[in-house]
Amino acid sequence: MDAVADFRGGMVDRARRMLFEPRAAWAALAAAPPPVGETLRSWLLPLLVLGAVATFVGQWLFGTAFAGVRVRPGVVGSLQIALVGFVLSLVACFVIAAIANVLAPVLGGRKQYDRAFALVAFGSAGALVGNLAAIVPALWIVAVVGALYSLYLIHRGIVPMMAIAPGRRIAYLLLLLLCGGLSTMVLAIGL
Secondary structure: OHHHHHHOOOHHHHHHHHHHOHHHHHHHHHHOOOOHHHHHHHHHHHHHHHHHHHHHHHHHHOOEEEOOEEEOOHHHHHHHHHHHHHHHHHHHHHHHHHHHHHHHHHOOOOOOHHHHHHHHHHHOHHHHHHHHHHHOHHHHHHHHHHHHHHHHHHHHHHHHHHOOOHHHHHHHHHHHHHHHHHHHHHHHHHO
């Protein structure tokens, strides 16, 4: 239980542990998975808010450049971009967690929404931290690397969190990516 108490420290410490010590972090979370409300309040919402603030500032100060054309959306446009990103990320986390929960018993795992939500929320640590680079949009590659690292983190968390057999972990991850990606695209089109 000491690992659990250690993992439930401050947000910066939890992010550091998830990013640099994922095996120990997942073991601690699997031993005592936090309820959805606690994960939301103490982890996901603060990181999403920080990412939204970084996006707002980056868009307002620097704008976005594409094919040699720079667009600076202004205060209202920057706020809209940040808010849409925040809402889409939050809703996507809930939807992908629901998909993770439904897929678990299909591949012989454990169906428990608190665990599925923790898998998605904490597994997104790379993307959530990488999104802080949005304060300087030219650093977009940091967000891409963070998102790719999140795939690794989720891959590492599948067995301890959802009790999927190690041999089925890749199949579970691929199904989660396919279903989660499609649902996120539908959400983005709807917003």
